[in-house]
Amino acid sequence: MKDEINDDLTRRNFLKTAASAAAFAALPGIAVTPENSGPNDAVRYGFVGTGTQGCTLLRFLTTIPAGRCVATCDIYPPNLKKGVETIGSRPDTYEDYRQLLDRKDIDAVLIATPLYLHARMMIDGLEAGKHVFIEKSMFFKEEEAEQVRKVAAAHPKQVLQVGLHRRSSVLYQVAMEMVRKGALGRVLLVQSRVTTHSSWRRPVADAQYERLINWRMYREYSGGLMAEMGSHFIDIANWAFEGEPVSVIGTGGLDYWKDGREVHDNVQSIFDYSGGGRHYFHCMLFNGHHSNGVMIMGDQGTLDITDDRGIYFREPVAKISTGPAKENWWAGATVSKTAAQKGVRIFPQKEAKDSGFVDREVRYARQWLASMGIYEPEEPYDPYWGELVNFFASIRENKAPVVPLEIGTADAMAVIKANRAIDTGQKTSWTNKSA
Numbered sequence: 001m002k003d004e005i006n007d008d009l010t011r012r013n014f015l016k017t018a019a020s021a022a023a024f025a026a027l028p029g030i031a032v033t034p035e036n037s038g039p040n041d042a043v044r045y046g047f048v049g050t051g052t053q054g055c056t057l058l059r060f061l062t063t064i065p066a067g068r069c070v071a072t073c074d075i076y077p078p079n080l081k082k083g084v085e086t087i088g089s090r091p092d093t094y095e096d097y098r099q100l101l102d103r104k105d106i107d108a109v110l111i112a113t114p115l116y117l118h119a120r121m122m123i124d125g126l127e128a129g130k131h132v133f134i135e136k137s138m139f140f141k142e143e144e145a146e147q148v149r150k151v152a153a154a155h156p157k158q159v160l161q162v163g164l165h166r167r168s169s170v171l172y173q174v175a176m177e178m179v180r181k182g183a184l185g186r187v188l189l190v191q192s193r194v195t196t197h198s199s200w201r202r203p204v205a206d207a208q209y210e211r212l213i214n215w216r217m218y219r220e221y222s223g224g225l226m227a228e229m230g231s232h233f234i235d236i237a238n239w240a241f242e243g244e245p246v247s248v249i250g251t252g253g254l255d256y257w258k259d260g261r262e263v264h265d266n267v268q269s270i271f272d273y274s275g276g277g278r279h280y281f282h283c284m285l286f287n288g289h290h291s292n293g294v295m296i297m298g299d300q301g302t303l304d305i306t307d308d309r310g311i312y313f314r315e316p317v318a319k320i321s322t323g324p325a326k327e328n329w330w331a332g333a334t335v336s337k338t339a340a341q342k343g344v345r346i347f348p349q350k351e352a353k354d355s356g357f358v359d360r361e362v363r364y365a366r367q368w369l370a371s372m373g374i375y376e377p378e379e380p381y382d383p384y385w386g387e388l389v390n391f392f393a394s395i396r397e398n399k400a401p402v403v404p405l406e407i408g409t410a411d412a413m414a415v416i417k418a419n420r421a422i423d424t425g426q427k428t429s430w431t432n433k434s435a
Contacts, residue, residue, distance in 0.1 A: 043131075043392050046071035046100040047091075048121060049113035050083025052202070053135060057112060057163075058086040060385045066392035070106060073097045076212055097121060101128040108159075108395060111135060114215040115223055119144035126155045133391050135163040136235075137227045137415050138408035145409050152405050159394040161387070161401035162408030164235045168386030171310050172236065174346055175296065175303050178312070179240055185300025185315075188276055190240055192233035192294040194225075194283040199257055200265075217261035224263030225252075225283045226422070227415045233294055234418075235403075235411045237271065237279035240296050244410040245271040245279070247429040250422035256286040269418045281418075303346075310346035 045067050047058060051074065061067060069087045073094040074080040080093055094100045101109065101124055108131035111121050119139040125132040139148060152160050166172045179187055204213045215221040216228055238244050252267035266284040273279070293306035302313040390402045413430075421428040 041396075042066060042068040043107050043395050044068050044070050044105060045108040045110060046073065046103070046106045046130075047083065047087070048073045048097045048100065048109060048111045049135075050074045050079045050086070051076070051112070054079075054112035055082055055086045057110065057384065057388065058083060060382065060388055062087060063385065064388055064392065066389065066396060067108075071100050071103065073100045076209065098124065101125060101130060107131060108133070108391075110391075112163075114221045115227055116140045116215075116221040119148055122148060122160070123151045126151050126158055126160065129155075129158070131159040131391075131395050133161050133163065133388075134408070136408065136411065137223060137231045138162050138405075138412040140223065140227075140416075142413065142416050145413060149405065149409070159391065159401055160405050161391045161394065162403040162405070162411070163387060164232060164403045164408065164411060165383040165387045166232055166236060166307075167239070167383075167402045167407070168390060169307075169383040170380055170386075171305065171307075171346065172239075172383075175305055175310055176239055178303060178346075179296060179298075183301055183312070184296060184298030184303065187240055187296060187298040188278065189297040190233075190237040190277070190279040190294060191297065192230075192236065192279070192281045193290055194229040194233075194292045195288050195290045196285060196292075197288040198285055199259065200285055201257075201259065201261075214261075217263055219262045222263055223415050223419055225265075225267045225285075226269070226418045229283045230267070230269070230281050230418065231411050231415050233281050234271070234279070234414045235407065236294055237273075237277075237281075238407070238410055238414070241273045241275075241277040241279075243273060245414055245417075245430065246274050247272045247427055248414070248418050248421045249427045250418050251425070252422045264422070267418075267422055269422065271414065271418070304343070311343040312346060313343045 043066060047054060047061075047069055050058065050072050054074075058069070061069060069089050069091050071092045071094060072080065072083040072087065073096070074083060075095050080095070084091060084093060097109075100106065109121075109125045109128075110133040111118065111125065112135045113121060115137055118134055118137070119141070122132055122134045122138075139145060152158075178184060200216065202213050204210050211218055211221070216224070222228070248269055248271045250267065250269035252264035254261065254264050255266060257265045265286060266282075268282040269280075271279040271281070291306050293304065296303040296305070300315050302315075304311045304313065387402060390399070393399045394401045417428045417430070
């Protein structure tokens with residue numbers, strides 16, 4: 001399995017040829033680092049938290065020459081060992097992250113620890129003079145937002161990037177271009193979902209490590225499903241609506257997994273945005289029938305997106321009464337209801353020869369999208385890889401991080417307010433904003 005993962009990462013390394021590097025340079029939010037970067041040019045970084053998510057990032061980091069891992073840290077010995085094996089660069093190891101931060105030869109720190117530690121470690125990293133990559137959610141408690149802002153403002157030359165990796169997805173970047181250029185008309189609703197039949201529990205060989213390994217289950221450390229799953233889709237809705245919510249209502253329950261956990265095994269929330277936009281999010285751990293993803297819905301079209309494909313559905317022409325979409329609808333063709341219902345893949349797989357009138361109409365639809373500059377042939381790289389490349393480019397080339405402080409703050413605050421609404425059964429509003 002390890003060889004398969006490494007092979008896949010190698011295939012995904014988008015800097016392997018000059019042609020791909022040139023194409024990559026044109027992508028929004030990403031800067032190219034030359035593949036021939038020597039060890040003296042690389043950003044020397046430490047990695048804190050080498051559990052499941054940490055090792056996911058470390059696997060991608062092995063393919064990025066712009067950074068060099070010189071130290072790792074974890075308080076759980078098996079995770080520490082796993083991190084060293086994953087990165088393969090013989091880093092020094094620590095159980096206390098402050099010892100790692102004390103090293104003057106480390107430029108940056110990447111943090112993938114339990115949520116309740118995020119703010120403290122992020123602040124300590126900035127105050128130690130390090131550039132910081134912090135996994136989502138950015139912080140755990142509402143009062144931590146201002147603490148992080150103050151420290152970040154005091155260290156303006158240091159990069160702070162939040163790990164909301166879908167911001168580095170070309171699929172989602174193209175989707176937002178479609179939103180901005182009016183392909184969906186007026187966007188009023190985002191619906192997102194994460195459904196799986198899973199306990200969400202990780203095996204623990206020794207009971208004394210239960211809370212260390214399964215920290216997501218306990219409110220002392222975790223924001224539950226809203227933080228671990230919902231934060232990604234909150235950010236997508238914020239991106240689509242170009243702002244943060246003004247209010248949220250929610251519900252949830254611990255209805256299926258009666259195993260001693262404290263967080264809900266299902267949550268539902270509705271976020272309202274100024275101007276009439278709304279985001280529905282639901283997550284459950286006892287049914288996996290629906291694929292995970294998001295629908296962005298406007299009065300002239302819908303985008304149905306999962307992490308590996310996006311399909312664009314157009315509202316029937318008869319329903320579009322005004323605006324440029326009526327004139328531009330699929331290059332002016334009279335489109336059948338069947339063709340509209342079939343949808344257009346944003347990233348189509350290898351296409352078969354047209355089999356009839358409906359397929360030709362879909363092809364015309366793709367040509368129309370291409371004429372608007374919002375059609376792409378494929379997802380060229382994994383978003384996890386993209387966000388890490390961006391982090392190093394931000395440090396080396398003074399590029400803006402793809403997910404800066406304010407985007408991460410808006411996302412984390414929405415998680416906190418949604419959990420409050422779920423727990424109290426009351427509508428929760430943002431200060432100084434009207435619903």
